[in-house]
Amino acid sequence: MNGRSLHSLRVRLAVTLALLVALAVGVVAAVAWATYTLVGAVDRTRVTAVSDAGPLLVGLLVLAACAMVVAHSRYGYRRVLESVDASPLEADDPDTHGLRPHVQRFAQAADVEVPAVAVATEREPTSFTVGNGTDATLVVTEGLLEVLSEDELEAVLAHEVAHLANRDATVATVAATVGSISEGLFARERRIGTWLQFLLTIGSVTVVLVLVAIPILVLSVAYLVVSVLARVVLAAGAITVGVHAQTREYAADRAGAELAGDPAALASALETLAAAGPPETDARTQFHASSTLGIVPYALTDTDEPGVPSSLARWVPDADSELDRAAWVRGLSSASGRVGRALEWRPSTHPPVAERVERLRRQARES
Template sequence: MFDRPLWSLRLRLAGTLMVLLLVATGVLAAVGWAIFVVTSAVSASGSPLEVATSRSLAGGTVVLAAGLSLLAHGRYGYRQTLESVDANPVEDGDPHGLRERVRRFALAAGVEEPAVAVADTDEPTSFTVSNGTDATVVVTTGALEALSDAELEAVLAHEVAHLANRDATVATVAATIGSISDGLFARERRLGEWIRFLLTIGSVTIVLALVAIPIVVLSALYLVVSVLARTVLAINAISVGVHARAREYAADRAGAELVGDPAALAAALETLDDVGPPDEDARRRSHASATLGIVPYALGEPTDSDPLEGSSLSRWIPDADSELDRAEFVALLSRVFGRLGRALEWRPATHPPVEKRIERLREYADEIDGK
């Protein structure tokens, strides 16, 4: 019989939801503040009971709105992730038998059969996205070409295991929160480009007076967007860090149980890790397809306008390896600024090391052989 996930994973998922709910509540603090202003006006003439009732209603409204925003993120994230990777539903013509295999695993796991889609990209990976009512298992053409039949079977079992473990919806919401920070970084970069442009033309004294006010306004917006981007990124790091590694370990074990061959899933992970892009940019791993994937590969090629490009703020900070001056003090400052620059590019780890996952699967295989 298929085992349900450990209580530790469920507690981690509940903790992730709590973090996201607290964050959404904080985002809606402005609404609460506005309501508080109104209730303060009432307090001048209202009774203590009326004041308490008004404030309780205000707090309840903010929490309810926060919960609704999480639901909206789940719906939006599900649709947006599938659109961003151009996932095509598998309907007529299924040479790899994806739908039949997923149907069989879903029946064995006791979950509703998800849709199956294929993303036409060379990155070899797969992921499961869900909004709580609908779910889709996505496999890339790169994975279909790289995996053997037994390895593909094990990968599909791993994806269905995410649905059985009930972590796909929480992970989808968390990944969507992460994509918000990417959009903010893109806006930060554009603002930085405008500021540099205005500073360049402002180097001519006669023009400086004309661009001084726009520079100040854009600099203020730049600071606000930078703070928001890094705040959202930190929130994403916390929410992903609470459950991400545990959910992959749990899906590996449950998937191996579903397919009945832990060695096949270990071989699949090794294959995907070996044939994947060697220079995968860590910054792109915050993309939903990477966060949700069986391995952290972001789908698609980055472009100049890609929101997953690096932070423009880091460009203002010297790299630690640059030789600005041989003076010890300047060299020390260079190292400090270099570390700060790299910190600005930091992204949270979303997966355990593949070697650790393979080691655990092999241990599980030894357990089965020893019975």
């Protein structure tokens, strides 16, 4: 990989880390604000005491955010492996495809620690590498092993080792697993929504409504705050991933092709994986860690939450509404439809396969 490309990747990784810290600060600040507001509603004297300790609290806020990012860097990769049920191959496990010897050879050539190798029992054909700065695991799926030739498989393994050589695997793992924050918020949103629905149901009886009015109000505010925060974190996490995702894939393609000594084999592997995967992938579901880290963006775990529309978008009518054919209604509906689509926008996590293949073909011609 040339020096200019490597410098660009390093800059983008630094920006990604800064955005991750900023996102963590925002999450911790939102929780602190909610706690502050709740305390204020109960005891104003405590609020005054908290306000007097402003500078100290700001420092604690930043420290808590940094601790959150460090925790994700240290333990986030384990969550990814658990989510796809991938366990590293042991010394006595069968390795009919020679995964470990290939990975060891590429790791030694790239001068990096040899990562563990794991096979996920998934049909989607993809691979990815996760790490925490000291440990790393290279994951391939059974679907990938079935569709690739030996030369293509070696090229894919070299691509994954290149991520380690470029020092981007750890940052990418943190950026991808930060989505777990939004997943936790979505789970709380569902729980609060269930209680709110229950109270609204029993509150339909006028006499009971007087008793549950305050809990309904409190839960409604909590639901709104959690709902908005969950979707803001989801969108911010997606944008954070988008800062470096495409650059890291181009860099790993080039470095991996150099390690394998066959750019054409990696180009062929990408074409095979693109053809063997799902014909359509909802962009909103591409922010599960396995898809953002993958050589191709196929999510390996069924998850509905990242695809949940924003709180605003779900109330925006579709542009093809049949409710009324009046010109002004059609104009409003079209405008609101564009707003709804804008609320669902997410940056691309991977460069187009055709562009990656073209670059690799060019690299093969130049070598």
